[in-house]
Amino acid sequence: MMGEQGSGLTPGALAGMLGISPTTLRTWHRRYGLGPSARTSGNHRRYTPADVERLRRMVELTAKGLAPAAAAGIVLSEPPPAVATPAPRVDLSPDAARAVRRGFLNAACRLDEPLMRDLAVKLIAEHGVVDSWHQVFMPTLVQLGRRAAARGRGVEVEHVTTAAVLHALRGVPFPAAEGRLAALLACAPDEQHTLPLEALGAALSECDSTWRHLGARLPARALLDAVGKLRPAVVVVWAHRAELAREVPLRTLATRFDAVVAVAGPGWDPLVVPAGAERLTSLRHGVRVVLRATGRTG
Known part of the structure; x- marks a missing residue:
């Protein structure tokens, strides 16, 4: 995806992905040198995959209570982060989709949102959004909706499942904003x-x-x-x-x-x-x- 592999992430897209404000991102760039290291042919700043991993680490450390200056010192002293190459996407077979749906549905019925988030993120990474939506997310949500309507209870299960799917969908990086809005x-x-x-x-x-x-x-x-x-x-x-x-x-x-x-x-x-x-x-x-x-x- 161009969002992380091609021309890199724009500052706005990265801020949204990390859950921080663009102002915070600019401050970390100006004060600590944690800025984008790539530029497009049009001289626009872009964050490379290595930049992204360093800033993920920065967010992790500040979330644990470290002051930004101390967190930046740790991040800059560490070896350059290893950036994993995304595995190639594979088709989701009908049998595999049924198995994933069962696991997802069982986790939903237990209101195990952390597990559902993990399953949803991995599913998208391995099979892409379209297959994940058509073969797992949408059928599961439809089933939960029908079950809640028939029983007159269980709306909380549907809501937690929706939240887990939404979390995974919003983890897909935005592409660079260039040219006409598609x-x-x-x-x-x-x-x-x-x-x-x-x-x-x-x-x-x-x-x-x-x-x-x-x-x-x-x-x-x-x-x-x-x-x-x-x-x-x-x-x-x-x-x-x-x-x-x-x-x-x-x-x-x-x-x-x-x-x-x-x-x-x-x-x-x-x-x-x-x-x-x-x-x-x-x-x-x-x-x-x-x-x-x-x-x-x-």
Whole structure:
């Protein structure tokens, strides 16, 4: 992925990945020399994998209570960190997917979020976001949702599972933000289900495609304003119920802006969408639409 292996991470992307503010990152660069060691052809600063590992260590030490100056002294005195080469992705077979789902579901029923996080992170690292979502995360969440509805209890299991999956998805590094924004991801007004868009964003990061996620319950006016400011190649709007989808200014999006408009989620199924708007049928389909709109294949 370009996020860590190609041109490196931007300061903003690294700050988000480490869970610290960009101001903290700049301070550590200025005071202790823990800055980016690479530059792009356009002279933009980028953090290499070795830089990232040093800063992970810095975060670890300061989280244990060390003052930043003391932590920086330790980090700078240590040998250069070894950077592991990512293992090649392998297809997730049906048998393996069933076994992983069983383990994930058992951990969910015990509310063992640390184990679920570990399983989810490893699954994405080995098989990628798309396979992990289609074969493990989504089927497990659907099963838990149906079980909770049938029994009238168990919503806490579904919520903890969602949190574990979200943690793993947000661990996928953002690509370098260069050129036109590839995709703007938004929920319908009053829509609170954001996890499918988080999955799409993580899958796009794996393909080095830039994206922004505007979060839950986005007012129609705010969506139009954001598209006008950011001018993305693709706008994806998610809705899980038809009454929420109807609140989206879809016709305006399709006619006012130079962007591919795509709708996702079951809320759009019973509705007629304007000509030119594309219905996304899966996470894999969503990735293909964005890559195609930005002149790439996948």
